[in-house]
Amino acid sequence: MTDTTFTPRVFSGIKPSGGLQLGNYLGAIKRFVGMQGEMEALYCVVDLHAITVWQDPVELAHGTREVAAGYLAAGLDPTKSILFNQSRVSAHAELGWIFNCVARVGWMNRMTQFKDKAGSNAEKVSLGLYAYPSLMAADILLYHATHVPVGDDQKQHVELTRDIAAKFNHDYGVDFFPLTEPVIGTHAARVMNLRDGTKKMSKSGESDMERINMRDTADQIAKKFRKARTDPEPLPEAVESLKDRPEARNLVEIYASLSDTTPEAVIAEHGGAGWGTFKPALADLAVAKLAPISDEMTRLMDDPAEIDRILAEGADRAAALAAPILQRTYEIVGLRG
Numbered sequence: 001m002t003d004t005t006f007t008p009r010v011f012s013g014i015k016p017s018g019g020l021q022l023g024n025y026l027g028a029i030k031r032f033v034g035m036q037g038e039m040e041a042l043y044c045v046v047d048l049h050a051i052t053v054w055q056d057p058v059e060l061a062h063g064t065r066e067v068a069a070g071y072l073a074a075g076l077d078p079t080k081s082i083l084f085n086q087s088r089v090s091a092h093a094e095l096g097w098i099f100n101c102v103a104r105v106g107w108m109n110r111m112t113q114f115k116d117k118a119g120s121n122a123e124k125v126s127l128g129l130y131a132y133p134s135l136m137a138a139d140i141l142l143y144h145a146t147h148v149p150v151g152d153d154q155k156q157h158v159e160l161t162r163d164i165a166a167k168f169n170h171d172y173g174v175d176f177f178p179l180t181e182p183v184i185g186t187h188a189a190r191v192m193n194l195r196d197g198t199k200k201m202s203k204s205g206e207s208d209m210e211r212i213n214m215r216d217t218a219d220q221i222a223k224k225f226r227k228a229r230t231d232p233e234p235l236p237e238a239v240e241s242l243k244d245r246p247e248a249r250n251l252v253e254i255y256a257s258l259s260d261t262t263p264e265a266v267i268a269e270h271g272g273a274g275w276g277t278f279k280p281a282l283a284d285l286a287v288a289k290l291a292p293i294s295d296e297m298t299r300l301m302d303d304p305a306e307i308d309r310i311l312a313e314g315a316d317r318a319a320a321l322a323a324p325i326l327q328r329t330y331e332i333v334g335l336r337g
């Protein structure tokens with residue numbers, strides 16, 4: 001392996017905690033599928049990240065298979081992409097430790113997601129939650145991944161990954177780790193909460209009405225969009241007029257992303273429409289796109305052994321890619337040299 005040539009390679013991951021929601025689909029999974037075949041890709045279910053907050057062991061194992069089922073049902077093909085769960089490849093934890101010794105506490109203190117999650121309880125959260133971004137850097141750099149498709153909320157973590165790579169390279173006088181690019185979508189990169197357009201949609205939000213879950217029924221989806229908060233104005237005739245209307249903009253972006261078009265095209269078609277027309281159209285579209293995925297997830301979840309087989313096979317392939325990179329890292333650091 002030469003230290004300076006980096007073959008284009010994609011890595012991304014999703015935590016198996018609390019089920020998949022529409023933001024995971026539009027900000028991540030749908031784009032993973034879109035990138036499939038463009039370059040070698042690894043898509044991981046990051047179960048070690050999930051335990052940074054308490055997880056019931058039985059639910060965690062179920063959630064891991066469910067995210068894997070979501071990947072498969074949305075169109076990721078295990079013969080084209082490497083699909084696996086993180087804990088099966090111990091090199092993630094090993095490189096994570098080395099990066100804990102490269103990353104600086106001051107960098108971690110700037111992570112907005114940690115501040116949001118820890119809130120006023122920062123003394124009580126796990127040490128793992130604090131160190132989480134350096135494990136994420138290890139996930140990416142263990143494969144010398146050059147491209148990381150993520151939603152906007154993960155951008156800061158990918159930037160930190162670049163800082164860790166640059167510091168490692170500098171401290172050891174090598175050009176070993178690539179400076180990875182976050183690949184953020186142009187639309188729906190931050191799908192917002194349906195009850196408050198200033199907060200992002202997340203699986204941990206307080207009320208289920210805030211989010212569309214991948215496993216919601218058609219009735220639940222219709223109800224959630226019908227009750228989604230909006231302002232009283234109809235849809236504008238020009239996209240620029242959505243600027244100060246976060247809830248309206250969010251619904252237009254969701255529509256655009258689900259229908260593979262742009263907010264401009266949605267406004268061209270629906271500009272001037274009232275919510276009584278637009279919300280049912282959005283619900284119909286969401287059901288048409290999500291129901292086949294959800295049905296396929298249900299079918300796949302009936303055969304957990306097959307999901308485990310796919311994850312184990314992916315893990316073997318991932319481990320084979322990771323081994324020489326971890327070995328070389330150890331040598332550079334003076335361990336096992």
Ligand code: TYM
Nearest residue numbers: 012013014015023024027028046136150151189190191201
């Ligand atoms: P996680 O599990 O919170 O989310 C998984 C992916 O879904 C995206 N996402 C969203 N995108 C748009 N709008 C939303 N409302 C929304 N909510 C979630 C996230 O941006 C992400 O792309 N730390 C990561 C997991 C991770 C990872 C990695 C990702 C661990 N190691 C290495 C990439 C590369 C996380 O907690 O994502």
